Structure formats: structure tokens, C-alpha cells
Amino acid sequence: MGCGMGVIKYLLFIFNFIFVLCGLAILIVGVLVHLGDKNYSNIHVEDITGDLTFPAITLIVIGSIIFLIAFFGCCGAIRESHCMIVTFACLLLTILIIQVAVAIYAFVVLKNADDINFKEEYTKNVFNKYRDSDQESKNFVNFVQKELECCGVDDYRDFANILHIGIPGSCCGKEVSTECDQSHVYKKGCAVALENLFRTACAGLGGVALGIAAIELIGIIFALCLANSIKNAERRGYSV
Incomplete structure (x- = not known):
């Protein structure tokens, strides 16, 4: 050789x-x-x-x-x-x-x-169930809001306008059982945050596969x- x-x-x-x-x-x-x-x-x-x-x-x-x-x-x-x-x-x-x-x-x-209409899907399949007895949907909304630092569908006003309840603590990094003050809530809506996360995940999967x-x-x-x-x-x- x-x-x-x-x-x-x-x-x-x-x-x-x-x-x-x-x-x-x-x-x-x-x-x-x-x-x-x-x-x-x-x-x-x-x-x-x-x-x-x-x-x-x-x-x-x-x-x-x-x-x-x-x-x-x-x-x-x-x-x-x-x-x-x-x-x-x-x-x-x-x-x-x-x-x-x-x-x-x-x-x-x-x-x-x-x-994909992320706003419509998130509102219909998850957010609208927050006030109901669907604990899984409630947990998911709180998890998304805390981890992605977002609030509501478009913004924090969705809790008052759509669900007619106070802003949960997950919208400002506090305990869920507490309420957030409007001056401390996350400004970004969760529909946009989820869309960005989805795009990042897909791009990451494809990029890693092609790179290797x-x-x-x-x-x-x-x-x-x-x-x-x-x-x-x-x-x-x-x-x-």
C-alpha cells in the first residue's frame, strides 16, 4: 500500500x-x-x-x-x-x-x-379550552407562555377579550395561580412564538441531516x- x-x-x-x-x-x-x-x-x-x-x-x-x-x-x-x-x-x-x-x-x-394558520389553530384547539375543565390544555398554555416568554394568542389582552379572565402568572414568569400586572407581562403573542419554534425545529432537523x-x-x-x-x-x- x-x-x-x-x-x-x-x-x-x-x-x-x-x-x-x-x-x-x-x-x-x-x-x-x-x-x-x-x-x-x-x-x-x-x-x-x-x-x-x-x-x-x-x-x-x-x-x-x-x-x-x-x-x-x-x-x-x-x-x-x-x-x-x-x-x-x-x-x-x-x-x-x-x-x-x-x-x-x-x-x-x-x-x-x-x-398553517397558527393563530387560528392555537386559538381553536388550545387557548379557548383554557377556561374549561381541560387541564391538559391549560397546562400546555402555561408551559408555552413560560418557556417561550409569550402571552395569549396575539398578546395579553386575549385573556380579557376572549376568555374574560385575569392574566395568569405564566405570562410574566410567576406562579400560575397568581395574576400578572399588565406592565410586567410578556409582549409577544404565543401564536407567533409557536410558529417560530416550529420553523426552527424543522430547519434544525433538515440542517443536521444534510450537514452530517x-x-x-x-x-x-x-x-x-x-x-x-x-x-x-x-x-x-x-x-x-
Whole structure:
């Protein structure tokens, strides 16, 4: 094996270490998005933001499989096994194709966000139930207002104009049981905050998938070059 292929051999080994970190990043992003979607599945959050379950679950599965593929690549590079390296490249190519599909799906969902009326959906499916006995909707509204630092649908006046109740403490970072003074409430409406969060989540899913797919493409090229070098050496009849 020439000096150039020797360099590629160790670069491939280093790449697989980076690949493990990429797999961990994919896994974390998928878990975070899935947990955020699952925690409020009972109140049909997908009616507001759309369904992120498919891309999130797919990324979780991909992130888990990547650890096994990286092990295959490391062993193949160190042992200079043509079969293991080609297998590694094929598995990596399969993952790359799936990730590109996930990225396309996420960006399509992001593009279709323009067709979602976040204000209408949030008002109808969640906010209007705040005053009723629907505790899940109430908890969700308070959670959104506290975490996203927003209040009402458009602003704090929605509690008086739509629900005819006082402004809850979640609108100013206080306990829910207390009421907020108008001078301390969050100024941003939650419909806009949820839309921004949804767009960020979709862009994040697509961006992570495409970014790591680019790294995987480099790994595939290195693996095929190394496999070709090993095959040529075997044909010449000496050990590499």
C-alpha cells in the first residue's frame, strides 16, 4: 500500500471517530424533538404545528445504527479488510440516502408552514379550552407562555377579550395561580412564538441531516479509495 493510501487508512479511522460523534448528535436532536412532541401528544399539538414524529424517530434510529457502522469502518480500516470496508461504504451510503430523504421531508414541512394558520389553530384547539375543565390544555398554555416568554394568542389582552379572565402568572414568569400586572407581562403573542419554534425545529432537523450527510459522503469516498487500494494489492499477490 502506498503512502497516500496509508494516509487514507488512518484518515478513515479518524473519520469513524468523528462519525460516532455525528451519530450522537443525530440521536440527541431526534430524541429532543420527539420528547417535545410526545409530551403534549394528548392535546393534539400536531393540529397546530404538524407532525414531526416521522423525522424525529428516523433520526433516532439512524443515530443508533451509526455506532454499529462506525465500528465496522474502524475494524475494516485497521485490519485492511476489503470486505468490511466495502460493507461499511454500502451501509453508509444507505444511511446517507435516508438522511437526505429526512432532510427533504423536514424542509417540505417547513415550506408548508406557510399554509398553517397558527393563530387560528392555537386559538381553536388550545387557548379557548383554557377556561374549561381541560387541564391538559391549560397546562400546555402555561408551559408555552413560560418557556417561550409569550402571552395569549396575539398578546395579553386575549385573556380579557376572549376568555374574560385575569392574566395568569405564566405570562410574566410567576406562579400560575397568581395574576400578572399588565406592565410586567410578556409582549409577544404565543401564536407567533409557536410558529417560530416550529420553523426552527424543522430547519434544525433538515440542517443536521444534510450537514452530517456531507461528512458521510467524504467517508464513503475515503472507504472506496482504500478498498480499491487493498483489492489492487491483493491482485498483485502481496500482503498489505
